[in-house]
Amino acid sequence: MGKPENIKVNNAFDLSVTAKNIISISCLEDIQQLRQLDSGPRLVLGSATNVILDEYFDGTVIHVLMHKITQGDNGVVSVGAGLPWHELINYCLTQDLYGIENLTLIPGLVGAAPVQNIGAYGVEVSSVIHSVTCYNFATQEIETLSNVACMFAYRDSVFKSKNYMILSVQFHFQKVFQPDLSYPSLVQFLADHHLAHDEVSPRVLSQSIQAIRESKLPWPEDIPNVGSIFKNPIIETDSIPADFLEGHRWLVADGQTKLSAARLIELVLTGIEIPPTLDFYKKHSLVLINRGGAVFSEVTELLRAIQQQVHLLHGIQLLVEPEIIES
Ligand SMILES: Cc1cc2nc3c(=O)[nH]c(=O)nc-3n(C[C@H](O)[C@H](O)[C@H](O)COP(=O)(O)OP(=O)(O)OC[C@H]3O[C@@H](n4cnc5c(N)ncnc54)[C@H](O)[C@@H]3O)c2cc1C
Structure with a gap:
């Protein structure tokens, strides 16, 4: 049987992607559909602003659409995974709920926010997450994980294991405005x-x-992109010369230094051929953009070439930030 070409998977990098099957979860009863799925590959997707998808996904793509906001008596605000993140920001601004202002304009849906513990301008979403309610694919049960059980770390959480489908996120926002203005x-x-x-x-x-x-930063609907394409590497400070990447490095805790991945890319780009369908955004060299018609293999080959060149010339391992999902 040929691949069904008509089930299109929308994605922020605007690659041409199809899947064998797509299902939507609009209410808890819809979870029944998951119990009937075969054991084939599955992929929960929000707005696909942090993934680079291969041309065909030979399994089921799952979208969680629930998007209600409910304020409990205990001050905890429960938000459906399908709500766009910027709508939650606007809601908080009108309801005098504080703590996520620094995370304004991060694209994507609320359900994806705990997955990589989204962060920006000195604030991480884990600081206001009370608990996360999700469907556990292994036990086929709905569970609520406390903040501690989510095992949040820098751009990381237990949800990266792919064992869970997040249904709602419970927040304990601050009632008193105590902004972090230090970035x-x-x-x-x-x-x-x-x-x-x-x-x-x-x-x-x-x-x-x-x-x-x-x-x-370009908004993906205007210029297809998935944000920072590489993570800023964190290395032992004494493993690099004191003047290496001056002005583009920052001391972090425990004798470690964070290096600017954008600067590392700039240093190696002259030796690399970029296909005409791709480019780095002029105002931010960490943002790879699809100029139109890019294909998955061009993206992965370019990223590999940059990683190899940075390693060869500077001995540093660049890690890709968005998730690459191969067929
Ligand atoms: C221009 C731009 C700027 C960005 N800036 C930032 C930034 O400042 N800080 C930052 O942290 N990120 C940033 N990002 C990355 C991205 O916006 C976030 O990671 C966002 O949370 C992804 O949301 P999404 O709905 O698009 O998730 P997707 O890309 O669809 O999914 C991301 C991951 O989460 C999983 N996932 C999604 N929904 C669920 C769910 N309901 N249950 C279980 N797993 C799920 C997916 O399987 C995948 O592994 C940026 C991206 C862009 C394009």
Whole structure:
């Protein structure tokens, strides 16, 4: 039997992708469909802004559509996995719920936010997550995992195991606005706009983050991309010369240094041929863009070439940030 070409999988990098089967979970009763699935491959997807998909997925793509917001008596706010993240930001701004302003304009759905513990401008979503309700594919039961059980770390959580389908996320937002304004580019933005820290309201903070992001990041619907294409490598400080990547490195805890992956890419690009369908965004060299018609193999070959060149010239291992899902 040939591959069904008509089940299209939308994705932020705008690659041409189809799947054998796609199902939507609109209510808890729909989970019954999962129990009837064969044991073939399955992939839970939100807006596909953090994945690079191969041309054909020989299994079932699952979309969780529930998107209700419910405020409990205990102050915990439960949010359906299918709600776009920016809608939650707007909701919080109107309801005097604080803590995620720094995460303004991160694309994607609420259900994906715990998976890689989304973070930006000094804040990680795990700081306001109370618990996560999900379907466990192994036990076929619905479970609620506490914040601790989610095992959050930098861009990581228990959900990376792919054993869970997140149905809703429970948040304990702050009731008193205690913003984190310490991130260097935010400090700079506030200074440039003559905004004293005590003048920064939640809305002003959210708008500031939006302005900073819009000045350097393309929105996937305008220019197909999946955000940062490589992670910033963190290495032992004494494993590199003191002047290596000066101005593009930051000390982190325990004698470790974070290096700018964007700078490492810039250093090797002259020796690499970029196919005409792909390019790096002019305002941010860590963002790979699809100029139109790019195919999966071109993307993976380019990323491999950059990794090899960075390793060859600088001895540093670059890791791809979005998940690459091969056929
Ligand atoms: C321009 C741009 C800027 C970005 N900036 C940031 C940033 O500042 N910080 C940051 O952390 N990320 C950033 N990202 C990455 C991305 O926005 C986030 O990872 C986002 O949470 C992905 O949401 P999504 O709905 O598109 O998830 P998808 O890409 O669809 O899925 C991502 C992963 O989560 C899994 N998943 C999705 N939904 C569920 C679910 N309901 N249950 C279980 N697993 C699920 C998928 O299987 C996959 O492994 C950026 C991306 C872009 C394009």
